[in-house]
Amino acid sequence: MEESSMTFSCTEHVENEHQGRASRPSTPEAQRVMRRLTILVLTTVFAAGMASRATGADDDLQRPIADAELDLSDDYDPWQGFNEKMFFFNHDILDHYVLKPVATGWGKVLPDVGKRGLDRAFDNLGMPKRLVNNLLQGRFRGAGRELARFGVNTTVGVVGFLDVARAQLHIEKSDADTGQTLGLYGFGQGPYLVLPTLRPLTVRDGIGYGVDGVLDPFGYVTPFFATLGTSIVKQVNERALNLQVFEDVEESVLDLYSAVRNGYLQRRRRSVEEADAARQAEWHPPSRAVAER
Template structure:
């Protein structure tokens, strides 16, 4: 074990507990996950936050004073003192290991994507998801390898909040819960549906489910340490930037 890894050993004894706590942050769709996507969703939202020019989109935020406090708590306390340190330790895993773990977490989320593709009448997307799951679970060794992508089958992501939007339900107020990434009221209800479609919840104890979700969040965070840091350093009003980027991305997901 190298010197850099040894100096982080004091963190490892508490890793299981911390992962369970951070699992609460990943029970969604970013700053985390579409709000349910903790990896690609987080990256897209953070990338959007550094955009120099905001697109015109309605930002209905009647609870802004409360939301700013919760955003500050999630960012300044939970992310800075819990998630980022754990993700920094996690980043000592080789990049291929992190990628394979991300693939496996993603593979388990197949039911959400299939059901919501069907509810949005995206039958090709639902079929692609079923094919991806079959290939990656077998040839890809329980999803650790994204063989389907190499064979030209790209993921067709969809979530319940997006489905509700397709059905004409408006986003409602922007809202931030403690320990969770930003949401709208519509996406909060969608999150409940997405969590209900997570098969891990039915086959593992609650703590194990949180642990798996926490591992997903930590893994995604560790793969984007530099991106998060660059956004924090280059954005003057991070709260407004994240809000705008989140609402833009959700609107585009519904319109596509």
Template sequence: MALALTGCGSVSHALRGIDTSPAAVASPLVTAPLPAPPPAAEALAAAQTVVLREPFDWSAPEPFVVGDVAGAAVSATRAEPAAIDGGADAAPTPAASAALQEPAEAEQYDPWESFHERMFGFNRGLDRYLLKPAARAYKTVMPEQLQVVVANGFDNIRWVPRFINSMLQGKFSGAGREVSRFLINSTVGFGGLFDPAKDYWGIRKSAEDFGQTLGVWGAGPGPYLVLPFLEPTTVRDGIGMAVDGVMDPLAWVLPFFWDRLVMKVGDTVNDRALNYDLFQGVEETTLDLYSSVRHFYLNRRERLIRE
């Protein structure tokens, strides 16, 4: 049961980090398997986000779900963008720039699509019959304000991978923001339970991870991957999630499997509850959810590397 719950948030994570700026949006949710996305992309894009949730540590036996169909669709419609670094310190390497000049569709390499669709359906079933009921029960006893507090606490702890990857990508302003946010939120924000850095000083977190770092260094994404209990990813981003997992401070303070499992279940259920209503609408209005998740995940990753 706990294993399933930790894996049922993958789809939401896949879409959660989509950029909300109209200029960055390539297309909207795929409401049918059409060759070209509908023209409403700009409108939907305004509600998307570049916020990335916690990385999955593939080096540890911690079950994390890619089947979070709810999560992936939710990520596409969340409205708060993460800060994006610009300027010379944020420019990708020549190899990465050359790779990113190709059309977005060229990067949507899904050689095992039939297998992935079955795994996507499996993960979606986990969300429907395990995670969604758990989130609904959680919502009845936990007010939304407290859900936000819990999410802030988890997010504050995981500043280290964002800081290190900002440094590795040469985005020193982003690294500085992460240090500032951690110091402010850990003190004035009562251990990170509140986010005064954003609310009062306008300091937004960065969205960097090691998968993006590899992309900035010129590595291609490789095949798209959907596996049971895991977040949708690519070969490159899977390696990146493993490295980010090693940097996650929770792995340092909670070295035991069961402690980390309890934390992961709590974080996943809390996140699903926060996005419960939002995903409901996306799921009911999207005919081809698998294609939508894949499209948004791959294009969002490309945009993040460009930025």
């Protein structure tokens, strides 16, 4: 069970420590940055996913979970005692009593075609994060695909409700985020971590999640409550789309905490490996003779 989106505390002053006197009035630029960080923190606290999102088809979610339960590895989880308490809080309390009931009601009000269209529209808004990280990874074709998809789906696809780029032009989305980029450049994933209201993560992915939030340009130009409300609707809609998937996974495993942990870590390792393979294929394409074999 994946994404459904890790907060880090922000320092409140810098200039006082350097100058040894009262801080000067904030510039408009500084105010905008602090406003964006505040939006990021509150958005993730209230709406970043009391349960993880399913990333694709049902079997794509359940396969790593099932494999993980059969292969309970020694994945780095030094804070397991704390993590298990947070997992219980997120799953047995917040998801069970808040997110799941709301998502169930949402699913009854909005038809499936509407939920899927809304999910595609939210995904379309995630283009800047994927674009920047494709560029940072040296995956320039992936960056080009992101620009092409955004242009086509925002216009012909009615702000992304329809994935015309994939259905008609066969332009697939490029999976890229800051946590993946850090892993590609050799940063270790660090300890596994579960925090209240948030999806599973590692220290590396937590840092990456925060950076991805700052990379979102739409949060800088939309009102605070509009940004917060949009994030809440996104999480509720994602949960509504995957009600049966979540239930099937919960019924199919004996140790849900370990299955979620190992499935998440396996998926993130695979994500970094796939990014490296995509970069190598772009930098070192096969020769014509090899391609024709």
